Amino acid sequence: xxxxxxxxxxxxxxxxxxxxDQKEQLFKNIRDAVPEYQHVFVFSVDNMRNSHLKDVxxxxxDCRIFxxxxxxxxxxxxxxxxxxxxxxxxxxxxxxxxxxGLILTNRPAQEILDHLSTFAPxxxxxxxxxxxxxxxxxxxxxxxxxxxAYSVCxxxxxxxxxxxxxxxxxxxCLSEFKVNVLAYWSSATGEVTEVNPSAMEE
Numbered sequence: 263x264x265x266x267x268x269x270x271x272x273x274x275x276x277x278x279x280x281x282x283d284q285k286e287q288l289f290k291n292i293r294d295a296v297p298e299y300q301h302v303f304v305f306s307v308d309n310m311r312n313s314h315l316k317d318v319x320x321x322x323x324d325c326r327i328f329x330x331x332x333x334x335x336x337x338x339x340x341x342x343x344x345x346x347x348x349x350x351x352x353x354x355x356x357x358x359x360x361x362x363g364l365i366l367t368n369r370p371a372q373e374i375l376d377h378l379s380t381f382a383p384x385x386x387x388x389x390x391x392x393x394x395x396x397x398x399x400x401x402x403x404x405x406x407x408x409x410x411a412y413s414v415c416x417x418x419x420x421x422x423x424x425x426x427x428x429x430x431x432x433x434x435c436l437s438e439f440k441v442n443v444l445a446y447w448s449s450a451t452g453e454v455t456e457v458n459p460s461a462m463e464e
Contacts, residue, residue, distance in 0.1 A: 285330075285331070285334055288328070288331075288334060288335075289334055289337065289338045292338035292339070292364065293347060295326050296339070296351065296366060299325075299366040299367055299368055299449070300367070300368050300448060300449045301365075301368070301371050301374070301446050301447065301448055301449070302339070302351065302354060302365070302446060302447040303364065303366075303371075304354050304357040304362055304363075304444045304445050304446070305362060305363055305364075305441050305443045305444060306360060306441075306444055307362070307363070307439075307440070307441055308440040308441075308442065310361060310439070311439050314439040318378075318441060322365065322374075324367070324369070325365050325366060325367040325368075325374075326364075327364070327366075328364040329363040330363075332360070332362060335358055335364060336354075336355040336358045339352060339355055339358075340352040340355070341355055348449060348452065350453050351447050353445075353453075353454035354445060354446075354454055357444040357445045357456075362444065371446055371448065371455070374443070375443055378442075389424050389428055414428045415429070443457045444456070444457060445457055
């Protein structure tokens with residue numbers, strides 16, 4: 263029987279699956295990069311947005327950030343002491359599940375922990391709202407401590423795009439983009455240090 267011209271497979275997505283070559287390249291990149299850095303952080307991402315992740319990459323431009331299949335990243339670091347990339351990296355494998363990635367850095371571990379615990383997209387500042395950080399949380403007000411109140415608009419005002427964006431930010435229940443460090447490995451000690459996510463928020 264001849265093939266029907268009507269029965270065509272229509273793909274609803276433009277994302278193609280990763281090829282074996284791409285997976286092998288990620289594996290090789292991780293294996294090649296780890297010896298060049300002092301620390302390897304495993305981090306999880308809440309409410310992932312690509313634009314926010316680009317901000318993280320920009321701020322940590324001297325670091326390497328890897329996202330990929332967790333099993334592939336775990337295999338690159340090593341599952342046990344025999345196939346570990348460096349002494350202790352196999353202990354990071356247990357943290358590689360869910361939406362996680364790797365940050366490879368030569369910065370001090372505490373600097374990365376402090377930076378990621380206070381990271382938030384600067385959306386409010388971009389829209390002209392005075393904000394400051396208090397214990398890792400964004401609150402209204404100037405850095406000097408003045409100006410606790412901020413009015414977005416008054417009744418009868420014609421709203422511009424900035425004001426409508428602010429109203430959308432305040433009235434809609436937004437998900438907060440967050441990067442949580444789960445654990446990190448240090449080349450100096452060869453040990454994995456577990457980080458309590460609740461301790462980072464304090």
